[in-house]
Amino acid sequence: MTHSELSVLCKSCKINPVALTRFPPLESLLSSASGYSNYRGILNWCVVMLVLSNARLFLENIIKYGILVDPIQVVSLFLKDPYSWPAACLIIVSNVFILAALYIERRLAVGTISETTGLILHLFNLTSLLIFPSASVLTVTSITPVGGVLSLGTYTVLFLKLYSYMDSNKWCREIRQAKAKRMTRSYSCPIVAQSNGSAVNTNVSYPGNLTHRDMYYFIFAPTLCYQLNFPRSPRIRKRFLIRRLFEMLFLMQLLVGLIQQWMVPSVQNSMKPFQVCINMETLTVPNHLIWLIFFYWFFHSSLNFVAELLQFGDREFYRDWWNSETVTYFWANWNIPVHKWCLRHFYKPMLRKGVNKFLAQTAVFLASAFFHEYLVSVPLKMFRLWAFMGMMAQVPLALFVSRFLNGNYGNAAVWISLIIGQPIAVLMYVHDYYVIHYGTVEALA
Numbered sequence: 001m002t003h004s005e006l007s008v009l010c011k012s013c014k015i016n017p018v019a020l021t022r023f024p025p026l027e028s029l030l031s032s033a034s035g036y037s038n039y040r041g042i043l044n045w046c047v048v049m050l051v052l053s054n055a056r057l058f059l060e061n062i063i064k065y066g067i068l069v070d071p072i073q074v075v076s077l078f079l080k081d082p083y084s085w086p087a088a089c090l091i092i093v094s095n096v097f098i099l100a101a102l103y104i105e106r107r108l109a110v111g112t113i114s115e116t117t118g119l120i121l122h123l124f125n126l127t128s129l130l131i132f133p134s135a136s137v138l139t140v141t142s143i144t145p146v147g148g149v150l151s152l153g154t155y156t157v158l159f160l161k162l163y164s165y166m167d168s169n170k171w172c173r174e175i176r177q178a179k180a181k182r183m184t185r186s187y188s189c190p191i192v193a194q195s196n197g198s199a200v201n202t203n204v205s206y207p208g209n210l211t212h213r214d215m216y217y218f219i220f221a222p223t224l225c226y227q228l229n230f231p232r233s234p235r236i237r238k239r240f241l242i243r244r245l246f247e248m249l250f251l252m253q254l255l256v257g258l259i260q261q262w263m264v265p266s267v268q269n270s271m272k273p274f275q276v277c278i279n280m281e282t283l284t285v286p287n288h289l290i291w292l293i294f295f296y297w298f299f300h301s302s303l304n305f306v307a308e309l310l311q312f313g314d315r316e317f318y319r320d321w322w323n324s325e326t327v328t329y330f331w332a333n334w335n336i337p338v339h340k341w342c343l344r345h346f347y348k349p350m351l352r353k354g355v356n357k358f359l360a361q362t363a364v365f366l367a368s369a370f371f372h373e374y375l376v377s378v379p380l381k382m383f384r385l386w387a388f389m390g391m392m393a394q395v396p397l398a399l400f401v402s403r404f405l406n407g408n409y410g411n412a413a414v415w416i417s418l419i420i421g422q423p424i425a426v427l428m429y430v431h432d433y434y435v436i437h438y439g440t441v442e443a444l445a
């Protein structure tokens, strides 16, 4: 019987046609065969449980220590002397390196210097970009550890950007030479949608990109990989911008408050002899929560705010790292600007030269470990290699997880390594910092 015959029959007999319909077999929603994956409500439940379970810890903390949040103390983290701003000066001086890279590229474009001379000048510029700020942070006594981290962080970002600038312009010259060899008249790089500096539909082609405007657009854009023509958004969405700004300001206050009120006493407690294991538990919770808030503040609110202001179209700053079932998936998805830079300027060039995949991955982690250590050791003025070792430990951890664990077990292993690994590194540095500067960890209490 066809569907229409059935409905006519049902109508004449006044029967509900649904009663006669045969339904297909159905899986229970929670069984994996159902293919159901929308766990938004469960996520909200987890957040509610997290807040409720930590409310007790937080209340205990307030009863025990009182209110520790102190905005004046925050200023002292950045400045020792209100009339001396060494970190800000260091950041302003970085313009010298930016302009040096632009002028080297201009000389290379018109052929007044050879490729080898250009490469040597670029390498000198890039090496100075790492040595100059670290030497300044180590020698200038008025610079605070937080000021040091900020200025070294800026210089590291500039190092990656200017390396990308050098590589990309070299590729453009190679394309130009290849085209010239083929007797073509066009001197442009592959055409992409829109140009830097303005949202109009004009394409910049090499060497027309070698302008101050283009260079500074790239320096401020939330990306580490240079392109002649970045994808652009059509307009600035004011509501979106204000929401991101509000998040940035609110989460910044929350982070500072949580660090002062919760993290510092937890670290102090963890330092007490014979209590390290017990107190690790109280340290992991605030540390992890602060890291999660930092992730959202930086990768979602701040980078989107800057991108919206600059009408920068590529907003893929992170992917779903929280679903990582392997350690390599986590590192390839949590910080996309760095990952894209690693792929484009380091990993893929190595693979193309025939380097084995494992060796290439280890080399990327080695470089990353160097920068992590650089950003911690120099501002703290102590060389302990904990950050370096933490990053290098990712290689055997990745091998172990991919070989022995998969699915939810792999995901749990990644979460556990994040939740426990970071506070261990924090404790190591805080312990050593106090022993070096005050002779004992008792000074913390």
Ligand SMILES: CC(C)(COP(=O)(O)OP(=O)(O)OC[C@H]1O[C@@H](n2cnc3c(N)ncnc32)[C@H](O)[C@@H]1OP(=O)(O)O)[C@@H](O)C(=O)NCCC(=O)NCCS
Pocket: 328, 329, 331, 332, 335, 338, 339, 340, 342, 343, 347, 348, 351, 352, 357, 360, 361, 364, 365, 368
């Ligand atoms: C090392 C690292 C780059 C590996 O990334 P990955 O995505 O796991 O690497 P894969 O081997 O899967 O390949 C990635 C790319 O290389 C390409 N590739 C693989 N073998 C290749 C070869 N022989 N030649 C050319 N390309 C190749 C793949 O096709 C893939 O390209 P796609 O991205 O366009 O799809 C990544 O783990 C990483 O970025 N680590 C460091 C992260 C870090 O330190 N972040 C700091 C955050 S604070």
